[in-house]
Amino acid sequence: MSNLARWRIELISTDEEGCNFYLNQYKPFRLAALRRDPDAFGSTYDREINFTNDDWLSRIKNPLVKTFVAVRPHDGRVLSATSLIGPLPNPDPSSNPLQASAEMRNGGDQHHKHGNAQVSPLSFQISGVYTTPEARGQGFAKELIKTASEQAINSAKGQDRQLSLSVVVYASNSAAIRLYKSCGFVVGEGGFRSSFNPHKNSSFEELVMHYREPPSIS
Numbered sequence: 240m241s242n243l244a245r246w247r248i249e250l251i252s253t254d255e256e257g258c259n260f261y262l263n264q265y266k267p268f269r270l271a272a273l274r275r276d277p278d279a280f281g282s283t284y285d286r287e288i289n290f291t292n293d294d295w296l297s298r299i300k301n302p303l304v305k306t307f308v309a310v311r312p313h314d315g316r317v318l319s320a321t322s323l324i325g326p327l328p329n330p331d332p333s334s335n336p337l338q339a340s341a342e343m344r345n346g347g348d349q350h351h352k353h354g355n356a357q358v359s360p361l362s363f364q365i366s367g368v369y370t371t372p373e374a375r376g377q378g379f380a381k382e383l384i385k386t387a388s389e390q391a392i393n394s395a396k397g398q399d400r401q402l403s404l405s406v407v408v409y410a411s412n413s414a415a416i417r418l419y420k421s422c423g424f425v426v427g428e429g430g431f432r433s434s435f436n437p438h439k440n441s442s443f444e445e446l447v448m449h450y451r452e453p454p455s456i457s
């Protein structure tokens with residue numbers, strides 16, 4: 240049996256059980272990720288360790304955020320996670336989509352179809368991708384990104400809209416860039432850009448990558 244078969248891929252729900260899971264399992268997972276791999280994230284451990292439980296819960300209850308996890312069934316331990324943020328009103332990919340979505344939590348996508356007018360794509364971003372060191376190289380991140388991407392693809396199809404699905408990654412993070420490429424993401428036209436991170440008080444080179452659906456075989 241493959242390792243993936245011994246793990247469940249789940250969407251964290253917003254009911255009481257999901258909120259308890261978020262605080263008891265996801266929160267320590269996320270804090271450990273920020274502490275162990277600070278260079279991978281836009282946010283920082285020092286920032287999120289000061290979040291109250293209400294701050295954490297406001298993330299999971301934000302209707303623009305869906306968090307998928309690979310969970311060990313017998314103890315609920317999280318080994319890998321990915322969040323899908325959207326539909327976002329602004330199609331320009333943000334360095335910190337979780338924060339952007341918190342600021343616009345009730346705004347969301349506000350583009351409506353008017354007659355034959357051109358309708359903008361439905362925009363989503365992948366964020367918070369992390370696998371614990373002992374679980375790396377077993378396909379967890381790829382599987383979770385595939386699951387999150389399918390959710391975005393189906394949302395766009397359901398609304399008969401084009402899809403804009405992107406991820407912002409530090410240019411120095413070659414493992415993550417390779418991961419996204421293996422999941423169907425390509426480097427955007429703009430290539431590298433420099434972005435100031437107020438949480439780290441520094442500027443970083445980042446890369447915007449866009450999901451491209453494989454051409455259908457007819």
Ligand SMILES: CC(C)(COP(=O)(O)OP(=O)(O)OC[C@H]1O[C@@H](n2cnc3c(N)ncnc32)[C@H](O)[C@@H]1OP(=O)(O)O)[C@@H](O)C(=O)NCCC(=O)NCCS
Nearest residue numbers: 279368369370375376377378379380381414415417418421
């Ligand atoms: C990047 C990371 C999420 C990969 O997680 P993972 O579960 O080990 O990834 P997977 O096993 O699903 O690997 C899928 C693909 O990613 C690529 N990849 C993953 N780790 C890699 C590494 N260390 N070096 C090169 N490529 C790597 C490979 O192309 C792999 O596909 P393949 O096995 O078919 O060749 C993990 O190393 C991690 O958590 N790193 C720290 C946090 C981080 O960088 N997050 C991304 C922020 S944008």
